[in-house]
Amino acid sequence: MREELNLYSSDFRRTAERKRYDSEVVFSHAGSIYRGTIRDISLGGAHIKTYNVNQFDEGDIVTVSIPFTSGHKNIKRRGRIVWLNNEGFAIEFINHN
Numbered sequence: 869m870r871e872e873l874n875l876y877s878s879d880f881r882r883t884a885e886r887k888r889y890d891s892e893v894v895f896s897h898a899g900s901i902y903r904g905t906i907r908d909i910s911l912g913g914a915h916i917k918t919y920n921v922n923q924f925d926e927g928d929i930v931t932v933s934i935p936f937t938s939g940h941k942n943i944k945r946r947g948r949i950v951w952l953n954n955e956g957f958a959i960e961f962i963n964h965n
Contacts, residue, residue: 888907889909913947924957
């Protein structure tokens with residue numbers, strides 16, 4: 869029974885492997901800038917730890933400036949918040965079209 873329940877968890881639905889990242893990031897939402905830490909990242913999304921978690925709701929769109937590991941450049945990605953807890957939130961990256 870326990871194994872059947874795990875089939876429906878978010879971990880089972882994840883399609884891309886997560887990598888530990890632990891990097892400071894800047895992200896924006898509704899014209900405001902926030903700071904946080906990417907805890908882990910995959911091709912499909914990221915988990916961001918932030919003290920400003922109470923400013924967001926599930927479904928909000930944020931733009932995250934993700935630094936390369938070299939620290940010399942970054943890439944901006946848009947993502948939709950898919951869940952929140954008292955430490956931060958997870959985003960699913962939105963494809964560029």
